[in-house]
Amino acid sequence: MSIVSAQHRLSTAVNSAMVTTYWEVGEQIFKACGENDRAEYGKRLLEYLSKQLTAEFGKGFDKSNLRKMRQFYCTFPIRDTLCPELSWSHYRVLMRINDEQVRTFYMEECAKAAWSVRQLERQINTLYYQRVLASQDKTAVVKEIQTREPKPEYEKIAKDPYVMEFLQNQPDTHVYGGKYK
Numbered sequence: 001m002s003i004v005s006a007q008h009r010l011s012t013a014v015n016s017a018m019v020t021t022y023w024e025v026g027e028q029i030f031k032a033c034g035e036n037d038r039a040e041y042g043k044r045l046l047e048y049l050s051k052q053l054t055a056e057f058g059k060g061f062d063k064s065n066l067r068k069m070r071q072f073y074c075t076f077p078i079r080d081t082l083c084p085e086l087s088w089s090h091y092r093v094l095m096r097i098n099d100e101q102v103r104t105f106y107m108e109e110c111a112k113a114a115w116s117v118r119q120l121e122r123q124i125n126t127l128y129y130q131r132v133l134a135s136q137d138k139t140a141v142v143k144e145i146q147t148r149e150p151k152p153e154y155e156k157i158a159k160d161p162y163v164m165e166f167l168q169n170q171p172d173t174h175v176y177g178g179k180y181k
């Protein structure tokens with residue numbers, strides 16, 4: 001249906017813009033204070049940026065999130081390797097994986113199979129990468145995932161609180177069930 005297709009394109013465009021923006025913010029923070037903020041300058045810079053960005057753009061720019069944006073840049077230093085199909089929430093999960101090869105595998109599989117964030121976490125927690133490597137019948141492992149956890153229907157953009165913060169929209173408590181951060 002054309003409406004669902006338009007919603008999906010909009011979601012992809014917003015997520016891609018948000019991911020690119022957070023990568024660029026992370027790059028600027030990295031260039032200004034390196035990989036960590038142990039130095040007094042780095043701490044002050046994060047505090048300053050947090051206050052300025054929060055005042056201008058609202059939630060989502062506390063020091064913790066700014067550190068995550070810097071970590072995002074450090075984890076994925078080549079912007080062209082980012083997948084536009086993945087959201088900021090996907091990348092926050094992927095950043096927890098230390099092994100670059102394993103992380104890249106999950107990123108590519110997630111984009112290819114259109115996994116939700118919950119599906120990505122499940123595949124990581126059930127060692128999907130290791131099961132695929134160890135299996136004689138890799139196709140069976142892939143089919144098992146589709147059988148046990150079918151692809152979700154289109155996830156509506158309005159339900160992602162990170163997107164709502166990025167767009168500076170106020171949450172609708174009916175949509176979030178009062179659980180919006």
